[in-house]
Amino acid sequence: MNEQPAPRSDGLAAAFWSLANPGRFMQYSAAMLPWLAAITAALMAYGLYKGIFVAPADYQQGESMRIMYIHVPAAWMAMGVYSMMTLSALGTLVWRHPLADVSQKAAAPIGATFTALCLMTGSLWGKPTWGTWWEWDARMTSVLVLLLIYFGIIALWRAIDEPLRAARAVAIMTLVGAVNLPIIKFSVDWWNTLHQPASVFRRGGPTIHPAMLEPLLVMGLAFALLFGCLQIVRMQAEIINRRADRLALRQATGEA
């Protein structure tokens, strides 16, 4: 975390840098978090109710299709969190944004959890639908690679003690790993896979019935907001820890 961002005077950049101040982030995020958490909980409850109790079963897959309401949003977030981390990596390397590496470090365990949930719920959906828990097809394998990249990033943060060096190393690794994102997205188009092609974010619009699409989109939004809440909490923890590190260092060296 660089404590002193370069001063900027132009409009959008000024706002970008103004919100980059760790103290200001702590202030705004503390006020925003309870509201965000309440909206997330309400949306999650509504989405789960609609997905489990109201939405119809699929005419081919039957009831197992209800796993979609957690599997698909987890998959969206697995990729979405990594995309956000890629922007944060650029923020660290190119713009030297003071909170970019804090954001990247906070997001990695959340992204890894969403990816692991995506793989596990997909396996539980695959068994009754395809007759197998796992297949080494392009979509599943590339998502597994994403999980391994997340683990690598978390391990790299822990392996390097000096935060600035760790941030740069992780940023480079994150940018290299971003190559996997289009592979995941287009794997179902580029190769013959057991996994079905995209049915929501596709040219020509969604192919899912509106009665199933509505709870799916609600759950997607709830997952995104949940990520926002967790990201804020983990960034707050990281900022406080870095303050404590500096204080401990000052006390150890006898500074006032």
Added chain:
Amino acid sequence: MPDFGPQAGYILAAYGLFALGLGVLIAASLAARAAARRRLARLEAEGERR
């Protein structure tokens, strides 16, 4: 509870994993922030005593 038929086990296991995974993640995140706050407060108190 709706009748999920023969696929009930898979559906309940998936939602159970979802609840467990997110529950652990939320708890770990809140615990990490609480631990950081305690650490900073302890260091600040030690600094004032010197």
